[in-house]
Amino acid sequence: MADELVKHTCCGYKWDGSSEWITCHKTAKYNWAGKWYCGIHDPVKVKAREKKRNEKWEEKYSEQKRIREIERVEREKNNRIKKAMEHFCERLTLEFMETHKAFEWIKLKIWRKGSDNGNDKD
Numbered sequence: 001m002a003d004e005l006v007k008h009t010c011c012g013y014k015w016d017g018s019s020e021w022i023t024c025h026k027t028a029k030y031n032w033a034g035k036w037y038c039g040i041h042d043p044v045k046v047k048a049r050e051k052k053r054n055e056k057w058e059e060k061y062s063e064q065k066r067i068r069e070i071e072r073v074e075r076e077k078n079n080r081i082k083k084a085m086e087h088f089c090e091r092l093t094l095e096f097m098e099t100h101k102a103f104e105w106i107k108l109k110i111w112r113k114g115s116d117n118g119n120d121k122d
C-alpha cells in the first residue's frame, strides 16, 4: 500500500535539447529489475523502437544498394554502347574516306576522259 503512494520517477536518459543527456524524471510506470521507467523509456518499447529504426535503416540501405547496382549496370551498358559507337564511327569514317577517295579517283578519271574526248572533238 505504501509503495503505491510513492511516486517513482523514470531513470531513463533524455537529450536536454542542446548539449547533454539528463535523467528523465517523468512519473514512472514500469519497473524492470528494480529500476523505474516512464512510457517513453520503458526498455521494451525502447528496444522495439530501435529494432524498427534498424529495420527502416536496413530497408533504406538495401534500397540504396539496389539503386546503386542498377546505376552501375546502366553505366556499364552505356560505356559499352559508347565504345561500340566510337568503333562504328571510326570504321564508318574510314570507309567514308575510302569511298570518297575512290569516288574522287573515278571523278578524276571521267573528267580526264571527258577532257580527252573534248580534245579529240576539237
Ligand SMILES: [Zn+2]
Binding pocket: 010, 011, 012, 013, 024, 025, 026, 037, 038, 039, 040, 041
Ligand atoms: Zn523517462
